[in-house]
Amino acid sequence: MHPDDPIDQTPTPEQPAARTADPSSTERATGRHRSPEPQRRGPRALLTxxxxxxxxxxxxxxxxxxxxxxxxxxxxxxxxxxxxxxxxxxxxxxxxxxxxxDRAAASPTPASPSPTAKPSPSATKKAPKKPAKPRRPRPVAGLSQAQMDNAKVIVEVGVDLKMPRRALVIAVATAMQESTLLNYASGVLPESQNYPHQAIGWDHDSVGLFQQRPSSGWGTVRDLMRPAYAARAFYEALREIPGWQEMSLTAAAQAVQVSAFPDAYAQHEERATTIVAALV
Incomplete structure (x- = not known):
């Protein structure tokens, strides 16, 4: 209330109650129209x-x-x-x-073949075959297997010496007459029986397929008991006979053997020719 106003003066609806003019006062109008005072916000209030x-x-x-x-x-x-x-x-x-x-460019490593790839025939190396055993010739002209084997040795030695076929026939015919194509030892030379033999004879010291005598300079007993050596000794002696190629079989054989029966060789010429033809 203002000091100049009368005591009994009451405010009218048209005239609101007077407010204090003190600006420092924080008071507001009372009643339901009073506005709440703003709250001061501290750190906790800000966080909440x-x-x-x-x-x-x-x-x-x-x-x-x-x-x-x-x-x-x-x-x-x-x-x-x-x-x-x-x-x-x-x-x-x-x-x-x-x-x-880069370092191995000069000698490149060949690529390994595929496990499923089949090797070419040229790439497959066959193992070297073992030399086959010489087949024994079938006997001809009524000979036994042992006789045919000895005739084969005589012919092979003549072929190695490059002797003509005529010489082969003469040699086989001579052995047929002298030993029936069997390797003979001598009963007079017991030493000869220490070597492989197929029969034993008693004609002085004659041994082997050609009944050559060690005492006549044909060779040692051991050498003459080998069919290959005895055949070589015969061919070499035949070569020394002048003009043996034009001689008859009997004359050529006799010129080498100097036998007591010079005409006996002729009977074996035909069979000897058959045997040589089967072996050459």
Whole structure:
């Protein structure tokens, strides 16, 4: 109330109650129209307000995401380290291999054949065949197998010496007359029986297929008991006979053997020719 107003004066509806003119007063009109005094906000009030809580939650979420991303990236980097090392090792190996290939360019290594690929016939090396055993000739002209084998030795020696077929026939016919194509030992020379033989004779010291005598200079007992040596000795003596090619079989054989029965050789000429034809 103003001091100049009367005591009994009452405010009218048209005339609102007077307000204090003191600007420093913080009082407001009383009653239901009194406006609440604004609250002072401290740190705790700021933290408990809804906008701040939302902001803090968003910030915490971002921080957690950054931490998770950093951890995940660290794990990924940890996983990449062995892979990077393996890639580096592989690159170094490839570089060494390329340098090795450069050094070995002059002598390239052939590619290994595919396991399923069939080798070409030229690439397949056949093992060397073992030499086949000489086939024993079938006996002809009424000879036994042992006689045919001895006749084969006589013919082979003549072929090795490049003797003509006529000489082969003369040699076979001579052996047929002298020993019936059997390798004889001598009962007079017991030594001769120490060597392989097929019969024993008693004609002085005559031995072997051609009944050659060691005492006449044909060779040692041991040598003359070998059919190949005895045949060679006969051919070499035949060569020494002048014009033996034009002689009859009997004359040529007698010129070598100096036998007591010079005409006996002729009877074997036909069979000897058959035998030589079967062996040559």
């Amino acid at each position: 307000s809804t906008p701040v809580r939302v902001a803090l939650a968003a910030g915490v979420t971002c921080c957690l995401g950054v931490v998770a991303f950093t951890g995940t990236r660290g794990d990924a980097d940890a996983e990449r380290e062995p892979v990077a090392e393996a890639v580096a090792d592989r690159a170094a190996a490839d570089q060494r291999a390329s340098r090795a290939l």
